[in-house]
Amino acid sequence: MVEGQLVPSRGMRNGPAVRRRRRWPWSRTGERDIAGVPRRATLLDPDLQARFERDGFVVVDILEPETVAELRRRHAQMDHERRTEWPWVEGFSTSVYDPRPEYRTAVLQLMDQHVAPALAGVLDDHQVIWANFLVKQPDADSVPPHVDWTFLDEDTFSSVTVWCPLSDTTATNGTLGVVRGSHRRIDFPRAANVPAYERCERVVEDLADRPVIPVRAGQAIIMDNRSVHFSTPNDTPEERVVVGCVLAPREAELHHYWSDEDGTLLRFAIDRSFYLSYVIGEPPAAAGGVLHVEPVGKAATIA
Numbered sequence: 071m072v073e074g075q076l077v078p079s080r081g082m083r084n085g086p087a088v089r090r091r092r093r094w095p096w097s098r099t100g101e102r103d104i105a106g107v108p109r110r111a112t113l114l115d116p117d118l119q120a121r122f123e124r125d126g127f128v129v130v131d132i133l134e135p136e137t138v139a140e141l142r143r144r145h146a147q148m149d150h151e152r153r154t155e156w157p158w159v160e161g162f163s164t165s166v167y168d169p170r171p172e173y174r175t176a177v178l179q180l181m182d183q184h185v186a187p188a189l190a191g192v193l194d195d196h197q198v199i200w201a202n203f204l205v206k207q208p209d210a211d212s213v214p215p216h217v218d219w220t221f222l223d224e225d226t227f228s229s230v231t232v233w234c235p236l237s238d239t240t241a242t243n244g245t246l247g248v249v250r251g252s253h254r255r256i257d258f259p260r261a262a263n264v265p266a267y268e269r270c271e272r273v274v275e276d277l278a279d280r281p282v283i284p285v286r287a288g289q290a291i292i293m294d295n296r297s298v299h300f301s302t303p304n305d306t307p308e309e310r311v312v313v314g315c316v317l318a319p320r321e322a323e324l325h326h327y328w329s330d331e332d333g334t335l336l337r338f339a340i341d342r343s344f345y346l347s348y349v350i351g352e353p354p355a356a357a358g359g360v361l362h363v364e365p366v367g368k369a370a371t372i373a
């Protein structure tokens with residue numbers, strides 16, 4: 071299959087996914103982590119899993135047109151007054167940084183209701199842990215190459231971003247691009263308060279294959295969170311709205327990394343409620359949803 075081609079999901083073609091008997095969860099195509107341990111599989115389809123392991127992303131058709139229309143309608147009805155705008159990317163905003171827990175809960179419920187069921191036929195027993203609308207206003211800037219935070223133990227598991235636009239996206243209105251294979255180079259924890267742009271660029275500077283991926287409304291780029299990615303400017307008069315969820319294997323412990331004042335890198339074990347109330351950018355110690363915390367080294371040398 072070629073990127074951008076439709077890949078029918080089992081959930082879509084055969085009705086709601088039937089919960090299957092648990093089976094050996096490890097990758098059937100054999101990606102191994104740096105220590106040589108096989109990784110837990112992400113996708114149900116072995117061909118897609120092999121492509122995902124090789125490239126760090128796949129493109130899959132996940133949402134029916136009615137679901138896309140419903141998500142557009144619901145998005146238009148919400149009060150996005152306090153979503154975060156980024157001074158370094160003019161015209162780009164993200165809903166998950168909105169400080170209101172009730173707003174974030176409403177977005178998570180929307181994704182649980184409309185996106186998670188579609189993904190149940192594509193991903194191998196995953197849950198949504200981060201639910202986000204990513205918006206590019208007309209004339210918005212590009213988002214420079216970067217890598218997402220670490221959400222779990224990446225020696226064993228992959229977490230994924232599911233980037234699913236609610237209208238067709240191309241290079242002219244802010245589609246996503248990925249540095250192919252970069253996920254195999256990114257082997258360090260990414261803390262929320264330790265910028266890693268330069269380190270990421272350095273680690274992948276010789277990787278020239280950086281496809282800018284056109285995506286139809288309802289298709290999704292499913293991307294390993296270790297992948298370096300970016301998006302193009304929106305040079306059109308239309309707002310670009312994308313569903314951007316992070317999903318993790320259901321059994322995986324969830325992590326959030328933070329560098330404390332003396333530069334110690336802390337690993338917080340959290341539950342799914344953490345990202346509903348945690349004020350992103352504040353020290354996470356007092357946030358709801360923290361299960362325990364452990365120092366794992368010096369941020370400067372690890373992150």
Ligand SMILES: O=C(O)CCC(=O)C(=O)O
Binds near residue numbers: 206301302312
């Ligand atoms: O939606 C976009 O334009 C970029 C999204 C992105 O890079 C991210 O969420 O990390």
